[in-house]
Amino acid sequence: MATKLSELMLDMETGDACMEDAYIASAKGKIAVSHAIFEAAYKNYELPDDGQFVCYVESDQEGIPTESEKAAGTACAAVGQELSAFLDATVETAKKIKTSAEKDLKTLIAIGKKVGVTMSESFDKEFATPLGQEICSEGRLTLSANKFMKSKNSCKIAKAYTKGCVYTLAAFGISVDLPEAVKDFVSVDTAAGTVDSIKKVESKLSDGGRAFAIGDVGTTNIATASDITDLALAVYTCANVADAVIKACDGSSKKDAIANVNSFCNGDGKISRTHHAINGDIKKYMSNLEKIGTTVASGFTDAVYALMETISKK
């Protein structure tokens, strides 16, 4: 299917809002609500059953159990809801990123056509590298907008996104099948291994949630050949990782994984430190995921758009 460049540019220019944003917001909301339920139930769990507490009166009205054992069950079930919502958010973010990165890739291919570089088997050696060299054949390129990313930033984002996705899905026992080119770019073990306890879930989720963190991402209006090559590789990586995440969670695999993880969230009358740790950190992980999703969707697109805009004017 051929796509008009003008339509691609129009799509990029009108922003990155998409229906997936609503699903991501919904998952984020589910995490926040479940977090609040956990906190309310945890308080009841910790307090003596026979005391007279304001929170008991409130809980009775809202249907949160006040008896310790039942409150533990509610709190742990809330952790299960948080986990399933985080997986939903990861998959919906992957859909958003896939859509966006594909547009960026098509635009890069169009830029390649303009400068005489065509796509072939090896994306990095036969496209990304010559693309950067050809565009910067006369030295560094000054862009019309200060929206380009240096190599260190684009690579950091692509690697963080890849590792974050692989580890997060591993927390649910889901392995991600990545292309060799991506594995070469990001050194990561994609085998999920067996997930048979809440501790394993927490450990891998912690790795994933932290890996998504990218910190501040600066932009520039100066591009070198290696910056352009690395941006192309980063976009390519994110598109493929997002695609792999969607495929890995397709069909019943996501449902089965959530059911498995939820089986560790029945509480058994106690709230473990592990449940507490997941509840304590998952909002931070969600924030990391949200930021990296936005950065890939709008940051990469802005960088590619700025490159296209400059090359068109040359």
Place this chain on the structure above:
Amino acid sequence: MTIKLSDFILEQSISDASTIDIMLEQAEAELEVSIKLAEAYAKQLTMEYITDDGKEDVVTEADDETAVDATAPAPEKTDTAYDDAKDSGKKVGNAVGNAAAKAGNKVAGFVKSIFGAIIGFFKGIGGRLLKLEDDVVKNGDKVAYSVANMSDEQAYNLYKTLEAKYGENGARTLALYNPANTQQYLANLSNALDDLSNGIDRWIDSVMEGGPIYSHLFNTGRVLDKENDPRFKGATIRFDQIFEEFKNKISAIKLTKFESSESNVEAPSGAEFKANLQEYIRYYKSKDARRFIKAIREKADKIANHFNDWQRKRGLHYEAGKLSTSYRGGDKPNYNAARELLSKVTNAINDCKQEISYISSLYENLKKCAANINNNVPGASANAGTAIAIKEKAPAY
């Protein structure tokens, strides 16, 4: 129910979590989802508008000869919005009616989601006020007890702690302790909610019964000729005006926030600060203040319920569909009007979000002050260990 201070402190030592937080988070989530939907609709409509009107030259590059081969590595499918826009563009050329229906459906979807957002917003306000009231009930006696046992020197140290911790906001926090300011804030908020409630009543009445355009549409379901029928223009303006009015009513609450100009307050002596704190607590613990907060919450709830009732009685989907028909022209969809509507209403909702943050800030400041008092006054530390000692001194309430 009588609750001992020791039980209260034990409860607070675990966390300040409350079931009200659950409701607040739910309301926030509804609001966020609705806004994200509105933004996605807005992008789709913008793209369709540009595609439809053949204005591709607004983009930098319209070199159609560089059509991109979408084979590997770029996956074959493009995004939904893009496909929609492209498909819609073709339909406009080939079958105007289909595109008009599509635009109408998008506006209908947006109107539906925006009603959800508005309801979520008012639920949020109601919930926050409930939390504020709840906190006053919970913390009022504790704070009063702490302050009553404070020396002037301790009071002065507390003030300096606040100032050091919050910088200029320390002075703002001090202003917050002034009962006159608090009372004025609540009064303004109450008045703004009254105005808003009345405005919404008039808005709903006008939508349902007021304008000839709507009664005409409701009665006949006819699609109007937007160029030749003056009622179409009138209705568009009316609808926009209504939302503008709604936004203004919401913005009125903004007047009540604590402005930075209030930071020119001189630092009080320990005795003055203590007296001020006591006055503030006296006011906040008074039945008047609690009645005030309750009344505000009830007003916010009433507005939320009003929307809910309207939605239930009239059938929101049906009404949204009817409203959207005013954005369908006789020849092609009126994207421009729809985009303007989206923009105005999205702005109004974003303003509403801003107001929520002011109300949250009031509440958060109250909590910070209470926490500082309890952390800085001997004997008032909120941990279970000292609860027993306090129990001997403090009366049950």
